[in-house]
Amino acid sequence: MKKRTFIKTAALSGIGASIGMDALAALFDSKKNVSAEILAADDVFWKKIRSQYLLKTDYINFENGYYNIIPQPTLEKYIQHIRDINLHGAYYMRTVQAENKNRMAAKLAEVAGCGSDELVITRNATEALDIIIAGQDWKAGDEAVMAIQDYGSMLDMFQQVANRYGVVLKKVSVPNHPKSDEEIVSLYENALTPKTKLMMVSHMINITGHILPIKKICAMAHRKGVKVLVDGAHAFAHIQYKIKDLDCDYYGTSLHKWMSVPLGSGFLYVKKENVATVWPLIGDGNGDLSNILRLNHTGTHPPATDLAIEDAIDFYNTMGAEKKEARMRYLQQYWTSRVKDLPNIMINTPTENNRSCGIANVGIKGITPSALEKRLLKEHKIYTVAIDYANVQGCRITPNVFTSIEDLDVFVGALKIMATA
Numbered sequence: 001m002k003k004r005t006f007i008k009t010a011a012l013s014g015i016g017a018s019i020g021m022d023a024l025a026a027l028f029d030s031k032k033n034v035s036a037e038i039l040a041a042d043d044v045f046w047k048k049i050r051s052q053y054l055l056k057t058d059y060i061n062f063e064n065g066y067y068n069i070i071p072q073p074t075l076e077k078y079i080q081h082i083r084d085i086n087l088h089g090a091y092y093m094r095t096v097q098a099e100n101k102n103r104m105a106a107k108l109a110e111v112a113g114c115g116s117d118e119l120v121i122t123r124n125a126t127e128a129l130d131i132i133i134a135g136q137d138w139k140a141g142d143e144a145v146m147a148i149q150d151y152g153s154m155l156d157m158f159q160q161v162a163n164r165y166g167v168v169l170k171k172v173s174v175p176n177h178p179k180s181d182e183e184i185v186s187l188y189e190n191a192l193t194p195k196t197k198l199m200m201v202s203h204m205i206n207i208t209g210h211i212l213p214i215k216k217i218c219a220m221a222h223r224k225g226v227k228v229l230v231d232g233a234h235a236f237a238h239i240q241y242k243i244k245d246l247d248c249d250y251y252g253t254s255l256h257k258w259m260s261v262p263l264g265s266g267f268l269y270v271k272k273e274n275v276a277t278v279w280p281l282i283g284d285g286n287g288d289l290s291n292i293l294r295l296n297h298t299g300t301h302p303p304a305t306d307l308a309i310e311d312a313i314d315f316y317n318t319m320g321a322e323k324k325e326a327r328m329r330y331l332q333q334y335w336t337s338r339v340k341d342l343p344n345i346m347i348n349t350p351t352e353n354n355r356s357c358g359i360a361n362v363g364i365k366g367i368t369p370s371a372l373e374k375r376l377l378k379e380h381k382i383y384t385v386a387i388d389y390a391n392v393q394g395c396r397i398t399p400n401v402f403t404s405i406e407d408l409d410v411f412v413g414a415l416k417i418m419a420t421a
């Protein structure tokens, strides 16, 4: 980047602190005795974290749920990986590519809390989850359970197996404001029959940010002999958990969301005992059914993305999972608590600590979600996404660790104007 361009953009982003992993480590080290909850509210501190990102100043980005902008230290390392691989060409691909990818998978397994022989890197969450949905030994009359609030691509894959094999789909609807975990567990339990072969559950529903009680749902399903696939696209590196503790059978996630890996990265976890029974989406010559790598064939893909996983994990670990989660929840509760009692405002997300974190959805009675999205951008320079299906009518609001309180105050002010006009 040209020095002049950098200085201009940096000034616009309010950069004062140094950029880089050492600077980040020093920042968090200076707060090591401060609790995650107290630090979450320290906006002066988080402004220094913001300086690790290069951000547009034309609008406030509340659509980090699609793709988390990569912080500068990760971006620089990613660009260096692209240069290095290009220098070596096929030599890289034929010698260390696979070994490096497996090393990245092992690092991810450590963060995710599972065996390194139970996790493969995929190109995104869709690929991870679709491997499991398409890869079951489906028979006509088998049943599968999912929710209408689940992500569209997975619902499409379930529909494809229904059309192809005669699988019967049972869809539940998750309430936006459940009274208890048991209400959610019963909802899924009531959809199960002796014919149910697979149940998919979102760890964090993408349109609302609602966190579901996965551990309790898995325990219930296992009592009935049903395998559980968890869609963790929004949960991984956003909230803290270990996959082993959830005790699910399969877990798929994106890494370009909350882990802030460059675009085109995800992983699939398959509990060891299930590996041999899954059909791969892309054929692979590995004859050992118990080796999860046979689910990992992709053809040629950009390996620099794989290498950046390690850099993104370093950034995440330096920040600390607990501090990140606390900041994300603080940001969400900051704005929801200021608007929830305004006339016409509908918060479509449960805001209790155990049921949501950084993401929440808001609607305004009398304004369609798409009109709300457009007006937020045009009148207030706030970028969001409209959601208008299932029981959710509103805009999804996804801040990031770099979101400032000033950004949220602009949003709260905008909602006040629109809700009371």
Ligand SMILES: Cc1ncc(COP(=O)(O)O)c(C=O)c1O
Binding pocket: 065, 066, 123, 124, 125, 126, 127, 150, 151, 153, 202, 204, 205, 206, 231, 233, 234, 253, 254, 255, 265, 266
């Ligand atoms: C809940 C959920 N599942 C799956 C996906 C698909 O993720 P990807 O784009 O990484 O395939 C998304 C993407 O937003 C999502 O929100």
